[in-house]
Amino acid sequence: MRNHEEQRSYHHGDLRNALIRAGLELLAEGGAAALDLRKVARKAGVSHAAPYRHFADKQALIAAINEEGYYRLVERMRAARAQEPNDDIFAQLLAIALAYIHFAIENPWLMREMFSGLTVERESYPDLYEASKQVFKQYVEVITRGQQQGSIIQGEVGGLAGVLWSLLHGVAMLIIENQMSPYVEGPEKIEHMALLSVQTLYRGMGGR
Amino acid sequence: MRNHEEQRSYHHGDLRNALIRAGLELLAEGGAAALDLRKVARKAGVSHAAPYRHFADKQALIAAINEEGYYRLVERMRAARAQEPNDDIFAQLLAIALAYIHFAIENPWLMREMFSGLTVERESYPDLYEASKQVFKQYVEVITRGQQQGSIIQGEVGGLAGVLWSLLHGVAMLIIENQMSPYVEGPEKIEHMALLSVQTLYRGMGGR
DNA sequence: ACCTGAACACCGTTCAAGT
DNA sequence: ACCTGAACACCGTTCAAGT
Numbered sequence: 350m351r352n353h354e355e356q357r358s359y360h361h362g363d364l365r366n367a368l369i370r371a372g373l374e375l376l377a378e379g380g381a382a383a384l385d386l387r388k389v390a391r392k393a394g395v396s397h398a399a400p401y402r403h404f405a406d407k408q409a410l411i412a413a414i415n416e417e418g419y420y421r422l423v424e425r426m427r428a429a430r431a432q433e434p435n436d437d438i439f440a441q442l443l444a445i446a447l448a449y450i451h452f453a454i455e456n457p458w459l460m461r462e463m464f465s466g467l468t469v470e471r472e473s474y475p476d477l478y479e480a481s482k483q484v485f486k487q488y489v490e491v492i493t494r495g496q497q498q499g500s501i502i503q504g505e506v507g508g509l510a511g512v513l514w515s516l517l518h519g520v521a522m523l524i525i526e527n528q529m530s531p532y533v534e535g536p537e538k539i540e541h542m543a544l545l546s547v548q549t550l551y552r553g554m555g556g557r
Numbered sequence: 558m559r560n561h562e563e564q565r566s567y568h569h570g571d572l573r574n575a576l577i578r579a580g581l582e583l584l585a586e587g588g589a590a591a592l593d594l595r596k597v598a599r600k601a602g603v604s605h606a607a608p609y610r611h612f613a614d615k616q617a618l619i620a621a622i623n624e625e626g627y628y629r630l631v632e633r634m635r636a637a638r639a640q641e642p643n644d645d646i647f648a649q650l651l652a653i654a655l656a657y658i659h660f661a662i663e664n665p666w667l668m669r670e671m672f673s674g675l676t677v678e679r680e681s682y683p684d685l686y687e688a689s690k691q692v693f694k695q696y697v698e699v700i701t702r703g704q705q706q707g708s709i710i711q712g713e714v715g716g717l718a719g720v721l722w723s724l725l726h727g728v729a730m731l732i733i734e735n736q737m738s739p740y741v742e743g744p745e746k747i748e749h750m751a752l753l754s755v756q757t758l759y760r761g762m763g764g765r
Numbered sequence: 766a767c768c769t770g771a772a773c774a775c776c777g778t779t780c781a782a783g784t
Numbered sequence: 785a786c787c788t789g790a791a792c793a794c795c796g797t798t799c800a801a802g803t
Binding site: 381508509 | 588589590665666669673674675676679689693715716717719720722723724725726727728730731734735736737740749753754756757758759760761762763
């Protein structure tokens with residue numbers, strides 16, 4: 350008679366993931382202020398002390414949420430690149446730019462948390478650290494390919510990838526933090542900003 | 558006998574500014590977590606309720622702190638530009654880049670607060686909004702000058718200024734949020750990153 | 766006008782206790 | 785092993801009261 354255990358004595362088979370999901374939802378709905386541990390627990394249907402069975406403290410839960418954020422962002426970047434011809438570097442760059450910027454706009458609070466290295470010591474959370482490095486890797490791959498086929502100037506890949514990432518990160522963050530409002534109101538203006546960024550970058554890195 | 562009033566009944570002639578200064582110090586020392594209203598009041602030597610005479614709530618104090626941060630950042634950018642020949646656009650760009658990035662590195666928590674438009678509704682704080690716009694204005698000035706003398710391509714100034722700002726903002730934020738660690742360890746590598754960014758941008762915007 | 770002290774609601778964290 | 789309920793320290797905010 351134990352074959353359909355809908356009601357376990359312990360509410361979750363996987364409370365850890367339920368807490369992460371609840372956190373992601375609260376973050377999306379109400380921002381960082383809404384990401385409070387007691388509310389997360391309530392949403393997951395357990396007492397406010399239960400999360401401490403799965404996370405050392407609030408930071409650890411946030412780290413897990415951020416990790417999930419990186420998975421989603423990288424997946425989005427990967428998917429966007431896959432849509433474009435592998436050797437059309439400009440198209441690859443634009444695709445990755447739009448993916449990055451749109452992800453930020455759709456998940457502003459998550460994005461903000463993910464890039465709050467000042468608050469969360471990424472070194473203390475190896476899984477998070479690994480996940481976050483995949484973002485940089487995406488940029489490195491595009492730059493490397495561009496250099497191989499000669500559309501991007503030679504030079505240390507890391508530096509160029511850093512410049513590329515920085516530009517896209519800056520656009521994304523300034524948009525979601527509401528700092529460039531007049532120039533990025535509406536989807537067309539945002540796309541235009543992304544295009545202008547990629548054009549400048551592509552030309553600056555020796556493209557064309 | 559009231560001519561040397563060292564001990565006023567109300568501790569401050571200017572509690573408002575004392576609170577802002579205390580907040581800036583706490584932020585610099587212990588990060589956002591240390592920026593708590595009761596601690597700020599304690600540091601300024603008043604009761605925890607006193608700040609509410611000068612600020613509607615914690616957000617309002619943070620807005621005032623951010624405003625001061627923008628003044629300092631803009632002043633720094635202005636001073637850096639003033640050191641370089643007015644018509645050497647590349648030098649102007651590099652100076653502004655180094656000023657921006659170094660300010661961020663020296664004031665990471667303040668920088669973070671300043672650009673947290675998601676948390677603080679800048680529209681609700683007109684002085685803050687005005688102060689923040691001065692940053693963008695610095696970029697606009699350089700781009701405009703570059704276009705006038707022909708070293709930067711024509712096109713809407715706002716867009717180009719946005720790209721410039723985005724790149725520098727991205728570099729600064731990724732550095733302080735500890736996301737590009739291997740490539741920006743030590744002052745030389747940071748200067749190199751700034752140089753590479755400006756070179757890419759300058760070339761991308763038609764310079765040389 | 767400006768500040769204080771008590772009070773309230775709420776949060777992160779701990780811990781003895783339950784199954 | 786996993787979860788609960790009470791408890792502690794602390795924070796943002798309010799308010800009646802003091803000078």
